[in-house]
Amino acid sequence: xxxxxxxxxxxxxxxxxxxxxxxxxxxxxxxxxxxxxxxxxxxxxxxxxxxxxxxxxxxxxxxxxxxxxxxxxxxxxxxxxxxxxxxxxxxxxxxxxxxxxxxxxxxxxxxxxxxxxxxxxxxxxxxxxxxxxxxxxxxxxxxxxxxxxxxxxxxxxxxxxxxxxxxxxxxxxxxxxxxxxxxxxxxxxxxxxxxxxxxxxxxxxxxxxxxxxxxxxxxxxxxxxxxxxxxxxxxxxxxxxxxxxxxxxxxxxxxxxxxxxxxxxxxxxxxxxxxxxxxxxxxxxxxxxxxxxxxxxxxxxxxxxxxxxxxxxxxxx
Amino acid sequence: xxxxxxxxxxxxxxxxxxxxxxxxxxxxxxxxxxxxxxxxxxxxxxxxxxxxxxxxxxxxxxxxxxxxxxxxxxxxxxxxxxxxxxxxxxxxxxxxxxxxxxxxxxxxxxxxxxxxxxxxxxxxxxxxxxxxxxxxxxxxxxxxxxxxxxxxxxxxxxxxxxxxxxxxxxxxxxxxxxxxxxxxxxxxxxxxxxxxxxxxxxxxxxxxxxxxxxxxxxxxxxxxxxxxxxxxxxxxxxxxxxxxxxxxxxxxxxxxxxxxxxxxxxxxxxxxxxxxxxxxxxxxxxxxxxxxxxxxxxxxxxxxxxxxxxxxxxxxxxxxxxxxxxxxxxxxxxxxxxxxxxxxxxxxxxxxxxxxxxxxxxxxxxxxxxxxxxxxxxxxxx
Numbered sequence: 001x002x003x004x005x006x007x008x009x010x011x012x013x014x015x016x017x018x019x020x021x022x023x024x025x026x027x028x029x030x031x032x033x034x035x036x037x038x039x040x041x042x043x044x045x046x047x048x049x050x051x052x053x054x055x056x057x058x059x060x061x062x063x064x065x066x067x068x069x070x071x072x073x074x075x076x077x078x079x080x081x082x083x084x085x086x087x088x089x090x091x092x093x094x095x096x097x098x099x100x101x102x103x104x105x106x107x108x109x110x111x112x113x114x115x116x117x118x119x120x121x122x123x124x125x126x127x128x129x130x131x132x133x134x135x136x137x138x139x140x141x142x143x144x145x146x147x148x149x150x151x152x153x154x155x156x157x158x159x160x161x162x163x164x165x166x167x168x169x170x171x172x173x174x175x176x177x178x179x180x181x182x183x184x185x186x187x188x189x190x191x192x193x194x195x196x197x198x199x200x201x202x203x204x205x206x207x208x209x210x211x212x213x214x215x216x217x218x219x220x221x222x223x224x225x226x227x228x229x230x231x232x233x234x235x236x237x238x239x240x241x242x243x244x245x246x247x248x249x250x251x252x253x254x255x256x257x258x259x260x261x262x263x264x265x266x267x268x269x270x271x272x273x274x275x276x277x278x279x280x281x282x283x284x285x286x287x288x289x290x291x292x293x294x295x296x297x298x299x300x301x302x303x304x305x306x307x308x309x310x311x312x313x314x315x316x317x
Numbered sequence: 318x319x320x321x322x323x324x325x326x327x328x329x330x331x332x333x334x335x336x337x338x339x340x341x342x343x344x345x346x347x348x349x350x351x352x353x354x355x356x357x358x359x360x361x362x363x364x365x366x367x368x369x370x371x372x373x374x375x376x377x378x379x380x381x382x383x384x385x386x387x388x389x390x391x392x393x394x395x396x397x398x399x400x401x402x403x404x405x406x407x408x409x410x411x412x413x414x415x416x417x418x419x420x421x422x423x424x425x426x427x428x429x430x431x432x433x434x435x436x437x438x439x440x441x442x443x444x445x446x447x448x449x450x451x452x453x454x455x456x457x458x459x460x461x462x463x464x465x466x467x468x469x470x471x472x473x474x475x476x477x478x479x480x481x482x483x484x485x486x487x488x489x490x491x492x493x494x495x496x497x498x499x500x501x502x503x504x505x506x507x508x509x510x511x512x513x514x515x516x517x518x519x520x521x522x523x524x525x526x527x528x529x530x531x532x533x534x535x536x537x538x539x540x541x542x543x544x545x546x547x548x549x550x551x552x553x554x555x556x557x558x559x560x561x562x563x564x565x566x567x568x569x570x571x572x573x574x575x576x577x578x579x580x581x582x583x584x585x586x587x588x589x590x591x592x593x594x595x596x597x598x599x600x601x602x603x604x605x606x607x608x609x610x611x612x613x614x615x616x617x618x619x620x621x622x623x624x625x626x627x628x629x630x631x632x633x634x635x636x637x638x639x640x641x642x643x644x645x646x647x648x649x650x651x652x653x654x655x656x657x658x659x660x661x662x663x664x665x666x667x668x669x670x671x672x673x674x675x676x677x678x679x680x681x682x683x684x685x686x687x688x689x690x691x692x693x694x695x696x697x698x699x
Contacts, residue, residue, distance in 0.1 A: 097538035113327030
């Protein structure tokens with residue numbers, strides 16, 4: 001790659017990683033990860049627990065040194081320029097990591113001093129953040145006594161106090177209810193609209209679906225990456241929905257077929273993923289003795305969960 | 318540089334806020350020096366007095382009773398029990414009823430008149446019985462301090478027993494006791510207590526400092542910020558310097574007003590020596606904090622440092638009396654150097670510059686420790 005190429009890439013991408021790997025002893029947590037995150041987008045890491053999401057984020061923030069591979073984040077080469085990068089990024093940890101025995105305001109003041117805001121900047125920025133994140137009323141409350149949703153809003157406010165160009169969120173909504181989650185994502189889109197690039201890791205499908213682009217991780221390997229829509233369209237399987245009685249029995253029989261990738265029950269239906277190589281999926285399933293002719297079969301639109309299952313090769317769910 | 322100071326300031330303010338919310342710790346800052354000073358200053362006494370002892374009086378004469386009175390007049394022992402036989406007396410020592418027994422033989426009066434200290438001149442050495450001691454002590458020798466005190470009675474003068482003028486021999490040496498002529502233990506203990514209490518509280522506070530951030534999950538956030546590890550270390554120890562100064566003021570102030578500990582040296586000298594020791598102790602705590610994985614572990618390591626700081630530093634026993642390897646260990650402890658400095662300044666008004674070795678040692682220890690702590694505390698996680 002020529003210099004001019006990489007420069008233009010660095011202008012376009014907030015994160016540019018090539019063949020990024022990290023070993024912990026015998027365990028490979030992240031394996032040859034190629035990653036390009038466009039500026040001003042929300043990029044998602046979707047994967048089960050232990051799939052390397054947190055390790056990947058720590059590599060990209062410069063907290064961990066990669067075993068091999070190249071990383072460029074916001075024009076900083078890692079790990080050499082990790083200290084320079086730290087002023088430009090925000091990081092919201094998986095667990096609430098602000099001080100429980102300080103008030104909301106004291107926590108924010110602490111972080112703003114750490115990032116070197118002057119007293120005047122601090123005052124204006126704090127009142128702005130408190131109102132944006134609906135924490136004005138709680139500003140004198142101890143952080144430890146707040147609800148999950150309030151804590152999460154505080155953590156986000158603290159992570160963006162220095163207006164980072166790039167924001168890392170590690171499973172940000174694991175401790176909050178759906179209503180708070182919705183509001184939280186509204187905040188993220190506002191930030192994105194103001195020019196922030198956001199990288200968020202999650203194991204919730206609905207959350208992943210909100211991202212502009214998505215990488216599916218499993219065992220430290222990137223299985224797929226694209227926009228959620230494209231992932232669903234280009235899925236290597238077709239989804240057949242079966243409505244019948246005795247679904248548990250049917251499922252046990254169908255998953256024995258080599259063409260069937262997985263089968264999962266959703267209430268009164270069975271969702272069967274059939275390999276794309278099979279041109280007549282309905283006919284194939286209909287032939288099975290466990291299904292009656294009266295049973296209804298239909299090809300339906302794939303969901304992100306179907307994509308996830310077909311990519312990660314977990315097979316039977 | 319300016320942002321670096323701002324970051325240190327942020328940590329200091331945060332620590333002070335957290336400390337002010339932690340009422341228990343805040344109370345300990347005052348109570349630990351107060352209670353320990355009162356306790357130790359009253360309790361620790363190396364001059365043994367009023368040891369409970371028994372007597373077996375085979376003679377039962379007025380002379381034997383006068384002998385008992387003379388011995389108890391020294392104040393070192395108190396006769397609490399009387400036994401009829403040596404066997405019963407020994408059983409009493411076995412059961413810790415008394416620490417020693419005075420056995421007065423039946424022929425005590427004959428022995429006494431022939432005793433050289435009574436003043437009839439030296440008897441001829443051929444007559445063995447004339448040089449026999451007047452009576453015998455049976456002592457529980459397991460406690461060397463008590464045994465030593467009673468051994469001190471061996472040569473007590475007996476002349477006044479016989480209404481003769483005290484026959485004072487000219488001593489071989491004349492002894493002049495400087496700095497503590499009344500030989501009060503408290504004069505030596507109070508300045509030493511400064512070292513022990515500071516060792517305890519200072520190391521305890523900071524040894525938990527980094528571990529606590531890790532245990533509560535705050536470290537994960539701190540490492541993503543531009544905060545450098547040295548800034549974190551300095552910010553962490555700074556508030557405790559003031560706490561250390563408060564504690565020193567309590568101990569020395571009470572020592573001066575309550576126990577009449579003389580205050581011979583200059584305040585500035587004392588402040589410099591104390592600051593150096595506080596910094597050295599805080600840094601030692603930080604090093605522990607980067608090694609320990611939990612607050613419990615850091616507490617155990619604090620005790621591991623605290624015990625030798627009490628026993629080997631010269632606080633309890635004279636440094637010079639210890640075997641060489643123990644002296645080397647003591648030499649490595651900041652408390653040893655500080656005890657020398659503080660006793661020198663408070664009791665003897667020595668200029669600290671004359672004890673520059675101890676000063677330099679504390680400075681070196683602080684710098685080295687801070688470096689070790691900052692290096693050990695890794696900014697990256699791998």
